[in-house]
Amino acid sequence: MNKQGLGAGNGLHMGHSHIWQHVFSRRQLMKTAAGTAGLGMISGLGVPKLAHAQAGSGEPKPIPGGVLAFGVPVHHFPLSLSVGKPLSEINDPSEITDFNGFVGGVHILGEGNGTGFDTPLAFQTDMGFMQGEFIGEDGEHHNRTFVFV
């Protein structure tokens, strides 16, 4: 990839900004999430157990709202869709609700080297963390650390 690979102008694109679309309601999500293709596709591939969290477990609950991404409702808000947006207008950086703790989020673009490519690849990282107290699906209080990957 050449330098153009990071986009025009200031060399940076907002990446997911076009993907995250309309805010949706919890009702809309509950109606569609069960039918969202592929939510069960993650089993059996060695991903962490949290990926299989079930209602009634001690796992955290997702934030009640979110956005539509390609028509798929997800319990996630992008931090900010504008680089210059004031801090007061950020979306909830947390992926979990009923939460009392530390939280962080990053949106970083860059480049690096991948096997089989003579020129650098462009990357995007939209990540974060949550650390502290939460009320789990079991209704109990827990204290744990999570990373949004």
Added chain:
Amino acid sequence: MDLYTGPVGSHNLLQQIHDYSPGISANGLFWLISAPHDAVQVRLGSGTASVQMTDVPVLDAHDIANALTGGLGLANPPIPPIAAVPATVSFDIEWSNVIEQAKVTNEMQGFTGQFWKTGATVKWSSNQAGFSFDSEAPNPTRNIYSVIGHEHSGAFFH
């Protein structure tokens, strides 16, 4: 964590070649993994934080569309279905250099807290059958938007 052979973004999905995430849980938790307590270090007083993890098992769904549809692809824009494959990622994220500090309350989203907008860097890598990736050295100029803070949400909101 996405890789592209061209400019990053959904306008360029056909040039995305890797999309790493732990998947979406049965209850809807989005791309979230449990982590050891010491993987995350937060020092709000100095406006710094870090996250370090090594060899985290994830899925490579190839692109964001297949990550969200569980490998079914999309009709529009046309993205062919691709099944996810196992991979691992390692990352070191650092937050520092406070840009702005504010108390934020969002009634609609149900959260409030004290937040710091900061600079940030990331160094990360991936490994899977036939492919590995190593990012460039941490570069503060690559940061788009980063925050740390302490928040209360949901039952803790009021």
